[in-house]
Amino acid sequence: MRTRGFLTLTLILIVAALLRTLIGPASSDDGLRLAFSIPSGEILWLRSMSVTSAAVVGATLGLSGLALQTLLRNPLASPFVLGISSGAGFGVACVLVVGYMLRTGGGTSGGTSGDSGALPWATETIGAVVGGSVALAIVSRFGRMGDNHNPTTLVLAGVILGSIFSAGTALLEHLVPHGLRGDLLSWMAGRLPEIPNTAQLITLACVTLVGFVVLARSAPALDVSMLSDDEAHSSGVDLRRLRGTLFWTGGVLAGIAVAYAGPISFIGLVGPHLARRLLGPHHAALVPGAALAGAVLLVAADAVRQMIDLGSGRLPVGVLTALAGGPAFLWLLRRGFQQGGHDRGVVR
Amino acid sequence: MAPMPDPRETPHLKLRAASDEPSPEMSPEASATNSHAASKTNARTNARTNSRDVLEDVLDDLEPAAAGASTRRRKARVGYLQQMIGFAVVVGLLWLLFGQGSPLAKQREPTIAPVVETPRPWVATTSPAISDTLWHLGLIAHVVGRSPYCARVPKAVPVIGDLRDFDAERLALAKPDVLFVQPPLAGVDPALRTFCEKNGIRVVEQRLDSFAETRALVDQIARTFATEAKSGGDGLAGRLADAEKLFAEFEAATAQSAPATDPTDAPRNTATPARPKVLCLVSADPFLAVGHDNYLHELLTAEGFENALDREGWIEIAPEAIVALNIDAVLAIAESARGAERMRAAISQLPWTDASPVSAVVEAPQLLAPSLMALADRARLRASYERAIAESKR
Known part of the structure; x- marks a missing residue:
């Protein structure tokens, strides 16, 4: 089953990457037309960078989703549902606003022609990671209140926290000058840069690799962590340490992905489920599987959005994943209830 | 699951x-x-x-x-x-439904235009204010790439995205000689700058928060089209001269309309105040008003109005606050006829305590971007106010 699952995911990833690379606008006698062709030179480089960005961000979100679902023992957990993406977004918004205020010497309502220098990407990344980790810490705290890791409490806390952070971002939008407002809004829609900041992409890839290694090394313990606390303790797993690892891995991965591409929704939720469906429940296979599935979903979404032209340019990738992921989330919920509802904090 | x-x-x-x-x-x-x-x-x-x-x-x-x-x-x-x-x-x-190359899609009009017959130099822009200015100068035929919001550029010209999420592939294929951008406050994406340098695209950055900056943009455009302007083949030199005249008139009008007395002492709600105190709205749901330090404030001043708001930027304002401002007139700028209707309805429902001020709603999307078109059409603000005064007297 595992081999077949890995083969399926790899095959879909290759097909999606090929579609993204081979289908796109091309010059013709009639101007630019969407065409199936082998691109050359600059265009090939742009498309391959787009595939690379999508694959790395997708893998990061998939791993983050898996870490969070295991940490909270909740299949509905994901960076987006738990408000981590909104928290990271708020962190980036704070960094943008503070950066702007520092450049213009304070004051948020004026400043019509500030210095045009863009902020260093590292500051945005730090803001996103801090914001995401704060959100995760609050949600996790609420989830442990009363009933241990009640899934309903967790999802509700995540949704409410997401709303609070979104309101905070809206407040910042309200306070900043008109020119910066658009920056915040478009950043919140999610984007996949074809011309990535190489240092930022390499950092993202390295952090994802570290996260992957951490999760892969913990795979047997992750299996045990799905038992009750007593059973897990009796099998020799240091749950406290493991949860700390999962907490930081999930938070940092979600934060850095949001800093790079904006809050792209539902990949972190659906990726691990797709992997579970194809590879089974063992984390030894799930860890690479979730990364692969996340990459598959985002590369496919990026390929599909190139083919949809509504006359106003490409759709933002975040819009497409939300349009596809929202119904998928509802389907997961319905299926979970149909198959027995909540059982020890797990929606089966 | x-x-x-x-x-x-x-x-x-x-x-x-x-x-x-x-x-x-x-x-x-x-x-x-x-x-x-x-x-x-x-x-x-x-x-x-x-x-x-x-x-x-x-x-x-x-x-x-x-x-x-x-x-x-x-x-x-x-x-x-x-x-x-x-x-x-x-x-x-x-x-x-949406895919290009599908049988249904072929029945729609093509969304991407031929660019091969476009005259040189080829330009692309990510700002509606810049494309409006190019249109006013008769240079729209040179545009080979646009943002989704550039209403005056033919729909057939490919969308190259906006500054925050640009479509590098279409930009590379459109091959503009110059990319005009209105940089956001956070700055132009360094990746876009590097990409353009690598592909021989000259990036012209111009913030547009005041008409002085619009004038700087026109100067940049004149430099870009220097050869065309000198040859005088398509009348660009004449249009640039007209633009210069517009700026000169605007500056003269602004200088003349300086307040003669302390605005707080001026009588309100008189039949025809010399320098009416107005609130300028650009949205009615919610009420979004024009503050200081932007191009619309400059237009109001040049047209002899006193902006009732003494705050900077674009201000969301409550209906009670509008009533409390004790203004002579509400000037509203709408993007469409439907928007104008909505604005009229919203303004008429404001809870005026004394006599309601004059209300003038003008449908002029060109006034909503700091372009040459806004400057050329600025007189519509005063005209709609005068018309509203005349109607109120009847």
Whole structure:
């Protein structure tokens, strides 16, 4: 089953990457037309960078989703549902606003022609990671209140926290000058840069690799962590340490992905489920599987959005994943209830 | 939904589970049925002492469970197949509806124009204010790339995105000589700058928060089209001269309209105040008003109005606050006829305590961007105010 699952995911990833690379606008006698062709030179480089960005961000979100679902023992957990993406977004918004205020010497309502220098990407990344980790810490705290890791409490806390952070971002939008407002809004829609900041992409890839290694090394313990606390303790797993690892891995991965591409929704939720469906429940296979599935979903979404032209340019990738992921989330919920509802904090 | 890992599938617990739990290799559903069978078996064991009877009972109970598991697996396979077919149908429908190259898409007008016949230099822009200025200068035919918001550029010109999410591939294929951008406050994406340098595209950055900056943009455009302006082939020199005249008139009007008295002492709601105190709205849901330090404030000043708001930027304002401002007139700028209707309705419902001020709604989307078109059309603000005064006297 595992081999077949890995083969399926790899095959879909290759097909999606090929579609993204081979289908796109091309010059013709009639101007630019969407065409199936082998691109050359600059265009090939742009498309391959787009595939690379999508694959790395997708893998990061998939791993983050898996870490969070295991940490909270909740299949509905994901960076987006738990408000981590909104928290990271708020962190980036704070960094943008503070950066702007520092450049213009304070004051948020004026400043019509500030210095045009863009902020260093590292500051945005730090803001996103801090914001995401704060959100995760609050949600996790609420989830442990009363009933241990009640899934309903967790999802509700995540949704409410997401709303609070979104309101905070809206407040910042309200306070900043008109020119910066658009920056915040478009950043919140999610984007996949074809011309990535190489240092930022390499950092993202390295952090994802570290996260992957951490999760892969913990795979047997992750299996045990799905038992009750007593059973897990009796099998020799240091749950406290493991949860700390999962907490930081999930938070940092979600934060850095949001800093790079904006809050792209539902990949972190659906990726691990797709992997579970194809590879089974063992984390030894799930860890690479979730990364692969996340990459598959985002590369496919990026390929599909190139083919949809509504006359106003490409759709933002975040819009497409939300349009596809929202119904998928509802389907997961319905299926979970149909198959027995909540059982020890797990929606089966 | 794929189930979370079953605790009993962990290797180190298999021995313990094997003694009193169902087989770890079974699916969760089979495990549940098996568990039920095991409890039934235990009950019977207490009642019977013959071990052979017990074994037979267990086998009897397990057989239907195994058969059920097989059926479920078969059903799961069929379900998976159905899902894949459903997915393929959805993708196919999306392609039919929106995909280029699909039979339905061919019936629509092409969304991407031929660029080969466009005169040089080729320019692209990501700002509606810049494309409006190019249109006013008669240079729209040179535009080979636009943002989704550039209303005056033909729809057939490819969308190259906006400053925050630009489509590098279409930008590379459009091959503009110059890219005009209105940089956001956070700055131009360094990646876009590097990309343009690498591809020989000159990036012209110009912030547009005041008409002084619009003038700087016109100077940049004149430099870009210097050859055309000198040859005078398409009348660009004349249009640039007209633009210069517009700026000069605007500056003169602004200088003349300086307040003669302290605005707080001026009488309000008189029939025709010399320098009316107005609130300028650009949206009615919610009420979004024009503050200081932007191009619309400059237009108001040049047209002899006093801006009632003494704050900077674009201000969301409550209806009570509008009433409390004690203004002579409400000037509203709408993007469309429908928007104008909505604005009129919203303004008429404001809870005026004394005599309601004059209300003038002008449908002029060109006034909503700091372009040459806004400058050329600025007189519409005063004209609509005068018209509203005349109507109120009738």
